[in-house]
Amino acid sequence: MSLLELRDVSYRYPESQEVSIEHVDLTVDAHALTVIVGPSGVGKSTLLNLIAGYTTPLNGQVLMNQQRVQGPSWQRGIVFQDMALYPWLTVAQNICFGPKMRGLAATTYEPLLTELLTETGLLAFQDQPVYELSGGLKQRVALARACINQPPLLMLDESFSALDNYTRNEMHQLLLNLWRRLENSIIAITHDIDEAIFLGQRILVINGKPGTVAAMLDNPYFNQDVTTGLGTDYVAFRQKLLGLIEQTN
Ligand SMILES: Nc1ncnc2c1ncn2[C@@H]1O[C@H](COP(=O)(O)OP(=O)(O)OP(=O)(O)O)[C@@H](O)[C@H]1O
Numbered sequence: 001m002s003l004l005e006l007r008d009v010s011y012r013y014p015e016s017q018e019v020s021i022e023h024v025d026l027t028v029d030a031h032a033l034t035v036i037v038g039p040s041g042v043g044k045s046t047l048l049n050l051i052a053g054y055t056t057p058l059n060g061q062v063l064m065n066q067q068r069v070q071g072p073s074w075q076r077g078i079v080f081q082d083m084a085l086y087p088w089l090t091v092a093q094n095i096c097f098g099p100k101m102r103g104l105a106a107t108t109y110e111p112l113l114t115e116l117l118t119e120t121g122l123l124a125f126q127d128q129p130v131y132e133l134s135g136g137l138k139q140r141v142a143l144a145r146a147c148i149n150q151p152p153l154l155m156l157d158e159s160f161s162a163l164d165n166y167t168r169n170e171m172h173q174l175l176l177n178l179w180r181r182l183e184n185s186i187i188a189i190t191h192d193i194d195e196a197i198f199l200g201q202r203i204l205v206i207n208g209k210p211g212t213v214a215a216m217l218d219n220p221y222f223n224q225d226v227t228t229g230l231g232t233d234y235v236a237f238r239q240k241l242l243g244l245i246e247q248t249n
Pocket residue numbers: 013015016020038039040041042043044045046047
């Protein structure tokens with residue numbers, strides 16, 4: 001059974017004359033990793049906002065577990081590029097903010113907090129205010145903060161794009177570890193084609209004006225180390241993906 005389903009979804013911003021996305025169909029299974037790619041301005045973030053429930057489709061339906069999405073919920077967490085952390089709060093306070101606001105007893109989330117602090121390498125920083133941390137460590141806090149809610153669907157909007165290559169690779173591994181540990185589904189937007197090929201079991205290409213689904217590719221190179229050289233088939237797959245992103249329609 002699918003976790004998330006978008007049926008013929010269109011959206012236009014209230015203050016805009018133009019439709020931003022139209023006729024978008026998408027199905028996401030439980031424990032699946034989907035990456036969204038596409039040129040700037042085709043509506044990738046708009047799509048995540050619709051799935052998150054921050055906005056409502058102009059036409060079509062967004063369904064989670066067969067229920068229509070009607071507003072934001074902890075079940076659909078988003079990690080943004082700018083992270084939106086609380087700089088003066090400590091690492092642990094930032095991570096626990098969501099469950100605390102939901103009125104959950106500390107005993108229900110503290111075991112996971114310890115696990116997440118360990119998994120993300122943040123244990124030694126847990127009492128430090130977030131403003132003192134590097135960009136890479138802040139991104140770890142943002143990821144742990146989203147994961148402590150154990151959302152069945154976790155979304156990342158260009159979350160790693162500001163990081164250097166080394167830190168980004170570390171975040172890829174961390175994300176995959178958390179995905180396996182929490183057994184949730186992830187949808188990640190990226191502009192980086194190599195990140196898309198490493199992280200996406202399936203890669204959704206959005207293109208056009210208004211943006212719509214140009215392709216959904218099964219990715220045979222998911223979670224594979226490309227530095228070992230994956231041969232001509234890999235190069236052809238990468239070229240095909242680049243072509244789909246660059247095409248204008
Ligand atoms: N608040 C808004 N009001 C009006 N139009 C908007 C608003 N936000 C986005 N848009 C428009 O909707 C379209 C899709 O924007 P969106 O940010 O979803 O694209 P994107 O693919 O995520 O772009 P990028 O890769 O640059 O982040 C664009 O044409 C954009 O100008």
